[in-house]
Amino acid sequence: MADEFLDLTADNLANEHLCCIIRTRRPHPGVEAKRVWLADRLNEGHVFRKLDERAAVFIEYAPLESAWVPVMGDNYLYLYCLWVLGSSYRGRGYGSRLMESCLADAEEQGRSGVCMLGARRQKAWLSDQRFARGHGFATVDETETGYELLAYSLDGTVPRFSPAAKVGTIASEDLTVYYDDQCPYIHQSIELVRARCAAARAPVALVHVETLEQSKALPCPFNNYAVFYRGRLETVNLLDSRSLDRLIGAS
The missing domain is CATH 3.40.630.30 (Gcn5-related N-acetyltransferase (GNAT))
Known part of the structure; x- marks a missing residue:
């Protein structure tokens, strides 16, 4: 109705x-x-x-x-x-x-x-x-x-x-994306990151958050997605082509 x-x-x-x-x-x-x-x-x-x-x-x-x-x-x-x-x-x-x-x-x-x-x-x-x-x-x-x-x-x-969420840094310098399956748009963002990083030969870690315990221990604020680069939290926005290219310098 x-x-x-x-x-x-x-x-x-x-x-x-x-x-x-x-x-x-x-x-x-x-x-x-x-x-x-x-x-x-x-x-x-x-x-x-x-x-x-x-x-x-x-x-x-x-x-x-x-x-x-x-x-x-x-x-x-x-x-x-x-x-x-x-x-x-x-x-x-x-x-x-x-x-x-x-x-x-x-x-x-x-x-x-x-x-x-x-x-x-x-x-x-x-x-x-x-x-x-x-x-x-x-x-x-x-x-x-x-x-x-x-x-x-x-x-x-x-x-x-x-306390972990306030850290905002990780040891790895590589592009690192933490994500779960809550948002329907996450799948296409992850596939974009995977393909574009492969084409640019840019190292990337895609970390699928699959449990409540994992999510509670993340080193950053997280609503369903979070991006680190060079060890620092960059954003909780889903990456698109433009924002990804700004991070890794892909052409």
Whole structure:
């Protein structure tokens, strides 16, 4: 129905579109990888709530204890993504309704609040932090690499980045990408990096994060993807051709 939202469940996951990549009717490797990833997350309290039509209008969040991010805290929800894309959908209050549904879930579950990853400068692949601040989120922790943890606290407590997440460096000088299967676009970014680095004979390490424990121990902020080069955290944005070429100097 128009203007109605639905949650993905074990019963409808196989048939519902996943919002981000909606242009193709053929099976998409990134979408199918996310379906598998989600199937294992739903019984952990992970929520994927979407507009009940073929649109990129959705929110995704999970209990912080089981969220694949190096953030520590008691009794919080972690907000991975909130997107309303397309001129047909913006300005209709969908973003506020989705955010308010998440905050209401936190309150009904007796949670301490909701947190999310932000940055001193808005990053392309992170949800709009100005929008979040308008709903009561505030910076509660930050890293020297320019990332912030935003939180909406219901009881005065706040979460923190893990000590490892604040390191922001690794021993390897090679291009290193940490990634999981949560975002459907990750597959094509990883394949681009793999092919372009091979063509440029540039060494690269593609580190597939496959467990909660791995994600909690990562040496950087992480929402589902993080890039290091010459031992330093560069970005949590998914690499495209232009940004990759700027890093490795490929032609």
